[in-house]
Amino acid sequence: MRGLLRKEWYLIRRHCRTYLAVAALFLVTSAAVKSGGGNLFMTFYPCILAGIVPTTLLAYDEQSRWNVYSDTLACTRAQVVSAKYLTGLLLELGMILLCVAASLFRMSRGTAVSGRELLLQTGLMVLVSLLIPVISLPLMLRFGVEKGRIFFFAAVTVTCVGSLALSRTLLGDSTDQIPPHASAIAVGAVLAGLVLYGLSWLLSIRLYQNREL
Amino acid sequence: MTIWIDNRSGTPIYDQIYTQIRRQIVGGELKENELLPSIRGLAKDLRISFITTKRAYEELEKEGFLYTVPGKGCFVAPRNAELIREENLKKIEAHIEEIARLGAACGLSREELLDVVRFGLEDER
Amino acid sequence: MNALEIRGLKKTFSGFQLGPLDLTLPGGCILGLIGENGAGKSTTIKLILNMLRRESGTVTILGRDNGQDLRSIKEEVGVVLDEVGLPDCLTSAQTGRVMEGIFRQWDAAAYASYLRELGVPEGKAFKEMSRGNRMKLGIAVALSHHPRLLLLDEATSGLDPVVRDRVVEMLADFTRDEDHAVLLSSHIVSDLERICDYIAFLHKGKLLLCQEKDRLLEEYGFVHGAAGELAAIDSAAVLHRSEGRYGAEAIVLRRAVPAGMAISPVTVEELFVHMVKGER
Numbered sequence: 001m002r003g004l005l006r007k008e009w010y011l012i013r014r015h016c017r018t019y020l021a022v023a024a025l026f027l028v029t030s031a032a033v034k035s036g037g038g039n040l041f042m043t044f045y046p047c048i049l050a051g052i053v054p055t056t057l058l059a060y061d062e063q064s065r066w067n068v069y070s071d072t073l074a075c076t077r078a079q080v081v082s083a084k085y086l087t088g089l090l091l092e093l094g095m096i097l098l099c100v101a102a103s104l105f106r107m108s109r110g111t112a113v114s115g116r117e118l119l120l121q122t123g124l125m126v127l128v129s130l131l132i133p134v135i136s137l138p139l140m141l142r143f144g145v146e147k148g149r150i151f152f153f154a155a156v157t158v159t160c161v162g163s164l165a166l167s168r169t170l171l172g173d174s175t176d177q178i179p180p181h182a183s184a185i186a187v188g189a190v191l192a193g194l195v196l197y198g199l200s201w202l203l204s205i206r207l208y209q210n211r212e213l
Numbered sequence: 214m215t216i217w218i219d220n221r222s223g224t225p226i227y228d229q230i231y232t233q234i235r236r237q238i239v240g241g242e243l244k245e246n247e248l249l250p251s252i253r254g255l256a257k258d259l260r261i262s263f264i265t266t267k268r269a270y271e272e273l274e275k276e277g278f279l280y281t282v283p284g285k286g287c288f289v290a291p292r293n294a295e296l297i298r299e300e301n302l303k304k305i306e307a308h309i310e311e312i313a314r315l316g317a318a319c320g321l322s323r324e325e326l327l328d329v330v331r332f333g334l335e336d337e338r
Numbered sequence: 339m340n341a342l343e344i345r346g347l348k349k350t351f352s353g354f355q356l357g358p359l360d361l362t363l364p365g366g367c368i369l370g371l372i373g374e375n376g377a378g379k380s381t382t383i384k385l386i387l388n389m390l391r392r393e394s395g396t397v398t399i400l401g402r403d404n405g406q407d408l409r410s411i412k413e414e415v416g417v418v419l420d421e422v423g424l425p426d427c428l429t430s431a432q433t434g435r436v437m438e439g440i441f442r443q444w445d446a447a448a449y450a451s452y453l454r455e456l457g458v459p460e461g462k463a464f465k466e467m468s469r470g471n472r473m474k475l476g477i478a479v480a481l482s483h484h485p486r487l488l489l490l491d492e493a494t495s496g497l498d499p500v501v502r503d504r505v506v507e508m509l510a511d512f513t514r515d516e517d518h519a520v521l522l523s524s525h526i527v528s529d530l531e532r533i534c535d536y537i538a539f540l541h542k543g544k545l546l547l548c549q550e551k552d553r554l555l556e557e558y559g560f561v562h563g564a565a566g567e568l569a570a571i572d573s574a575a576v577l578h579r580s581e582g583r584y585g586a587e588a589i590v591l592r593r594a595v596p597a598g599m600a601i602s603p604v605t606v607e608e609l610f611v612h613m614v615k616g617e618r
Binding site: 220223225226227253254256257260261262263264265268 | 366367368506507510511513514516532533534535550551552555556602603
């Protein structure tokens with residue numbers, strides 16, 4: 001397992017540099033911006049990028065035929081799948097912490113973002129950015145990267161539309177209005193995201209174990 | 214010990230090994246009670262199948278040229294006069310076949326051939 | 339203990355059926371599995387490793403059923419397929435560090451020494467390596483975790499003769515220990531002919547034979563002469579006959595050849611080609 005994670009790390013170091021650069025850009029920009037109002041999407045976009053990394057890694061695996069090769073090594077298919085999920089989770093947590101830090105920094109410089117708003121944003125974005133791997137990983141592991149990619153784009157669209165609808169419903173038309181039960185929603189969203197992540201993990205293992213390469 | 218395998222000859226490899234080891238035992242290059250290479254070791258050094266070397270060794274053991282000590286390996290059997298005599302008789306027979314062939318090639322009758330042999334043996338004395 | 343036991347292995351694809359196969363690889367032996375492209379060699383190896391699901395039959399690796407705890411069985415099996423699927427960006431050193439975290443018995447010193455011996459370039463990314471170097475890296479990885487069984491599928495094709503010779507030498511060294519065995523599948527027979535203990539012929543998914551190599555080469559011989567002369571041999575003993583402008587030739591069972599007719603030794607490759615032609 002350790003070896004598999006190391007391999008994911010080497011791949012990220014080599015191939016996901018662009019993602020990290022873009023994420024850094026967003027973090028810095030959102031921390032520096034002084035304008036009022038919390039722009040949900042902009043601040044937490046790096047988390048979405050973190051959510052795309054596992055499927056990117058999967059695409060590279062298929063291209064290099066690592067998926068066939070790893071079957072000859074002393075690791076189970078469950079471990080191969082778990083390496084992706086674990087990597088994704090670690091990246092997500094890292095990004096979330098960085099985004100929260102950037103938002104806190106912005107708040108400290110006096111913008112119109114309240115603590116409760118931040119909490120709500122964080123909670124919803126955790127859910128949304130986790131949904132990307134939750135939906136696309138099982139699809140790609142089952143159908144392969146080519147076909148799964150189509151489903152993946154569908155998932156991204158649904159995620160974006162869904163997050164918009166979600167923010168509309170929960171925050172109302174005006175982003176200045178914070179619903180009273182914001183903290184509950186936030187916690188609920190995070191929990192829901194983690195539970196779904198776990199279920200997706202188990203489902204992926206089951207699907208991949210039965211696949212013939 | 215010297216062994217050389219000729220891939221191109223028609224002789225089976227186990228036979229080549231058998232012949233060469235036997236010759237070295239009879240000729241004295243391999244000493245009595247000398248430890249021979251292990252079956253597997255010899256095979257791997259020569260890059261051939263160990264089944265081949267096993268067969269050669271089994272033939273040698275059957276003919277009394279070597280003996281096996283379980284756990285230790287195969288050793289050259291002590292030479293006995295009987296073996297040497299038999300070896301030399303075989304050589305004589307081979308030479309006689311050659312003589313007969315040559316005689317037939319130049320049209321000598323059996324009597325004429327025996328005369329030549331007698332003549333040659335008298336010379337030896 | 340047998341290194342590998344296959345009984346009744348079968349898998350059907352559209353247009354092709356593999357098996358039922360029965361194959362035994364005794365401990366300490368090298369088995370050469372020879373077959374033309376598409377005969378089912380790679381499929382057989384993948385079935386052994388449970389990479390493909392079999393329809394029926396059993397596979398026992400090093401005394402253990404391959405359906406149970408396959409992960410720990412694979413600790414003791416070194417595999418090189420016809421393609422080494424390492425990520426493009428990995429160097430040989432990084433590959434070593436990845437494998438260290440996968441195999442419990444990874445031997446970094448042995449790995450470094452194999453890389454050196456085979457001449458694998460340092461510091462180069464996998465995608466920049468030639469096919470030959472990729473295979474060499476794959477072989478180095480397979481040998482470096484103290485395996486007891488090696489499964490090599492077309493691992494030497496694509497390597498130059500000097501390296502192939504070195505690999506054959508490494509396989510010979512590997513099997514000095516009678517606990518170690520090798521299953522080698524290939525369509526390039528010449529390198530392997532000498533060191534194999536057993537030979538198996540696979541043709542269109544069926545095992546034509548599996549026998550001690552020495553016995554096989556003693557059983558069959560090459561005869562040639564005028565077409566009329568060859569007709570004297572019982573046709574059941576003839577694998578395949580071909581007639582040309584200057585005479586006929588055939589591979590036959592030696593015992594069926596009448597006394598006085600010259601028999602030449604036959605190579606495993608010739609035997610296979612004639613056997614396949616005879617099957618058609």
